[in-house]
Amino acid sequence: MAELKHKRVLSLWILTVFLLFVASIIMGILMRLTQGNAMKMDVSGFFEIMTVHGATMIGIWFVAGMASVHYLLHRYVRVTTWINLFAMVFTVIGVVMLWCAAFIGKFHAGWTFLYPLPLFVAWKHWATPVFLSALGVLSVGWLVWSVGMLVAIFKKYTLQQAFGWQYFKKVHQVDTPPFILITVVTLIGIVACLLTALLLLGLFFSEIASGNKLVHDALLMKNLTYFFGHTVANEILYLCLATLYELLPEVSGRPKWKNSWYIALAWNATMIFILFAFFHHMYMDFVQPEAMQVIGQLASYFASLPAVAVTLFSVLAFVFKNSIRWTTTNLLFFLGTMGWIIGGVGAVIDSTISANVFLHNSLWVPAHFHTYLAMGSVLMSLAFFNWVVFDFYNQSEPEKISRLQIILLLIGGFGFLLMFYLGGAYSIPRRFNVYPSQLSIGSALALAAAAFAVVYLIAIILINIRIVKRCIKIFSSASS
Amino acid sequence: MYKNIFLCFFLILTRSLSWGLDGKEALSEEENIYQKIANVAITVKGKEYPLSAFYSKSPIIIAQVFTRCTGICMPFLLQLKTNLQFIQTGKSYKILVLSFDPRDSESDMQQLAETFSLQNDSNWIFATTDEIETLNNSTGFRALWDSSSLQYSHEALLTGINSEGIIKKKLIGMKNREAISNLISEINHGFIPSYSIPGQNSMLNCFNYDPVSGKNKPGIGFLIMAVPALATFLLVLLLGYLSKGLYHRRT
Numbered sequence: 001m002a003e004l005k006h007k008r009v010l011s012l013w014i015l016t017v018f019l020l021f022v023a024s025i026i027m028g029i030l031m032r033l034t035q036g037n038a039m040k041m042d043v044s045g046f047f048e049i050m051t052v053h054g055a056t057m058i059g060i061w062f063v064a065g066m067a068s069v070h071y072l073l074h075r076y077v078r079v080t081t082w083i084n085l086f087a088m089v090f091t092v093i094g095v096v097m098l099w100c101a102a103f104i105g106k107f108h109a110g111w112t113f114l115y116p117l118p119l120f121v122a123w124k125h126w127a128t129p130v131f132l133s134a135l136g137v138l139s140v141g142w143l144v145w146s147v148g149m150l151v152a153i154f155k156k157y158t159l160q161q162a163f164g165w166q167y168f169k170k171v172h173q174v175d176t177p178p179f180i181l182i183t184v185v186t187l188i189g190i191v192a193c194l195l196t197a198l199l200l201l202g203l204f205f206s207e208i209a210s211g212n213k214l215v216h217d218a219l220l221m222k223n224l225t226y227f228f229g230h231t232v233a234n235e236i237l238y239l240c241l242a243t244l245y246e247l248l249p250e251v252s253g254r255p256k257w258k259n260s261w262y263i264a265l266a267w268n269a270t271m272i273f274i275l276f277a278f279f280h281h282m283y284m285d286f287v288q289p290e291a292m293q294v295i296g297q298l299a300s301y302f303a304s305l306p307a308v309a310v311t312l313f314s315v316l317a318f319v320f321k322n323s324i325r326w327t328t329t330n331l332l333f334f335l336g337t338m339g340w341i342i343g344g345v346g347a348v349i350d351s352t353i354s355a356n357v358f359l360h361n362s363l364w365v366p367a368h369f370h371t372y373l374a375m376g377s378v379l380m381s382l383a384f385f386n387w388v389v390f391d392f393y394n395q396s397e398p399e400k401i402s403r404l405q406i407i408l409l410l411i412g413g414f415g416f417l418l419m420f421y422l423g424g425a426y427s428i429p430r431r432f433n434v435y436p437s438q439l440s441i442g443s444a445l446a447l448a449a450a451a452f453a454v455v456y457l458i459a460i461i462l463i464n465i466r467i468v469k470r471c472i473k474i475f476s477s478a479s480s
Numbered sequence: 481m482y483k484n485i486f487l488c489f490f491l492i493l494t495r496s497l498s499w500g501l502d503g504k505e506a507l508s509e510e511e512n513i514y515q516k517i518a519n520v521a522i523t524v525k526g527k528e529y530p531l532s533a534f535y536s537k538s539p540i541i542i543a544q545v546f547t548r549c550t551g552i553c554m555p556f557l558l559q560l561k562t563n564l565q566f567i568q569t570g571k572s573y574k575i576l577v578l579s580f581d582p583r584d585s586e587s588d589m590q591q592l593a594e595t596f597s598l599q600n601d602s603n604w605i606f607a608t609t610d611e612i613e614t615l616n617n618s619t620g621f622r623a624l625w626d627s628s629s630l631q632y633s634h635e636a637l638l639t640g641i642n643s644e645g646i647i648k649k650k651l652i653g654m655k656n657r658e659a660i661s662n663l664i665s666e667i668n669h670g671f672i673p674s675y676s677i678p679g680q681n682s683m684l685n686c687f688n689y690d691p692v693s694g695k696n697k698p699g700i701g702f703l704i705m706a707v708p709a710l711a712t713f714l715l716v717l718l719l720g721y722l723s724k725g726l727y728h729r730r731t
Contacts, residue, residue, distance in 0.1 A: 159720030
């Protein structure tokens with residue numbers, strides 16, 4: 001019965017993610033059409049949509065990753081469904097509050113809500129506290145979820161085993177699956193950034209409560225904001241990679257990947273370095289000591305390189321000259337890995353101080369993060385969804401791939417991203433609702449991007465039809 | 481020393497004149513920032529030009545004065561001239577000294593230029609305009625006529641306009657060289673670093689600026705940045721400790 005409840009919750013997560021994903025893509029298309037002068041939208045309307053689009057996208061792929069990991073954790077440890085339900089209730093409340101703040105309260109300070117912008121009220125007065133409270137509700141829900149999963153893991157694995165430290169010794173008795181190792185290091189990063197979010201929100205509310213008599217240091221607020229925002233966006237990918245390590249060999253009909261000293265070392269290093277990588281968002285903040293800027297650049301390299309090197313090597317060695325039973329699931333995992341790598345290279349370039357001077361706040365920035373999200377973590381999460389709807393019925397996925405869906409996905413996805421990269425190359429600034437005549441190339445690129453995004457949306461709907469049908473079925477069959 | 485006393489006197493005078501602006505909102509350096517300046521017609525040496533004819537060639541700094549001023553205008557221009565002699569930015573700009581008094585004629589302005597020995601300096605332009613009201617609204621400048629003293633009650637305002645005609649920065653009062661240097665840099669699209677000086681209502685600064693040494697010392701905010709990571713570290717240790725107990729009980 002518990003198993004059935006677990007499947008129901010996961011199917012509800014998948015349906016929620018799919019609905020919000022489609023809505024967010026449509027918002028993205030509307031923004032690009034506005035930038036392309038194909039439609040008119042008032043300024044505050046544009047930035048309201050931008051705020052909701054950003055927050056929703058980050059939120060849904062975070063919960064998609066968490067729900068996937070939660071489901072797969074059942075293979076190794078006993079993890080309660082209640083924390084999953086708790087997180088869902090808090091997520092629904094948080095999303096409703098967030099959408100209300102933006103669409104009714106007209107809040108439009110962006111999902112990064114960079115201090116002191118939310119306090120310069122250019123919208124309904126209640127919208128700022130509601131937006132910040134929404135983030136607080138989401139943070140609490142997800143924090144309980146993360147700690148709950150960590151507790152479940154630590155009940156079976158000791159600290160050393162969970163981190164895979166036994167692989168640094170010559171002899172070890174207990175094996176730690178790569179899935180457990182990656183999940184642990186990722187959840188620790190998530191706990192750190194969610195605690196940061198709560199601290200940040202506390203500082204915001206203290207200023208609001210004081211009637212703006214208490215003024216916080218903008219540098220502190222920005223550091224905390226990016227510690228939260230940058231880290232959570234990266235951890236989404238690591239959640240997806242945990243599912244990839246667990247499922248890619250399995251769905252390809254190959255033996256499971258084993259853990260080793262270099263995998264353990266790579267992920268332990270990633271866990272540490274990712275906590276310092278956010279400093280690369282502070283390059284323009286001249287008060288930040290130079291040493292911290294250098295640490296930011298180095299940590300950005302060291303956070304990405306070990307995980308990328310180990311995962312890319314594993315995936316390519318796995319695919320190269322091996323007979324793979326290709327299905328939609330492992331193809332999406334493979335394409336998602338490639339999207340993650342391409343976006344990761346863009347991110348590493350952007351985190352290089354000498355390049356950031358030119359790329360900062362240009363369309364290069366959304367280019368790289370859309371790459372590793374839209375064509376990285378989204379594809380990996382879709383791979384998991386595609387696999388799990390068969391796992392619900394203890395079935396194997398058929399060895400049939402719809403070429404049309406994959407071709408549409410690649411053309412739509414990479415075409416859409418290419419327009420961002422070209423915009424970055426032409427120094428088109430980000431976060432402009434319309435472009436002045438001097439940047440008319442930005443409008444043309446935006447229009448082309450909107451067309452590609454429509455193709456991407458069609459592909460996403462086609463891929464998800466089967467997933468949604470099966471999720472509705474498992475949800476309704478369980479309730480009847 | 482006498483120079484400083486002189487400056488202090490006029491600063492106090494300027495402040496007292498601004499108090500005299502009863503019912504008038506005080507000037508703000510933020511007002512009308514990033515707005516396009518009104519393209520009024522100005523008269524220079526008997527010829528009329530649109531304002532854009534000047535700023536489109538190089539950024540300009542507008543100083544609004546009147547020649548019959550017995551208050552801030554003369555020391556304001558004198559200090560501006562002195563400061564600019566010491567500022568070597570290598571940036572292009574011109575100073576447009578514009579009268580806001582309808583009584584001022586072209587010859588009054590030329591006489592003013594001669595008073596400061598600037599009549600042959602191509603960087604300085606002395607001009608009048610018939611569209612004073614429009615220009616004042618555009619720069620946010622306010623002058624109140626005081627019939628008892630036959631003087632305008634006003635503040636010293638410098639308005640920095642970039643080559644697109646956008647008001648990039650305003651300086652109210654008599655400013656030091658660094659502020660004027662920043663103004664020149666900003667109208668030339670330069671980067672102006674700024675960091676809020678810690679006040680009594682701010683407790684959590686990352687750095688505290690020491691005006692004596694000119695250095696930033698780490699503050700409590702710097703430590704706060706590490707709090708979530710440390711809390712997570714302790715939480716993991718706690719969970720690890722508890723799990724160890726469970727592990728031993730199991731084995």
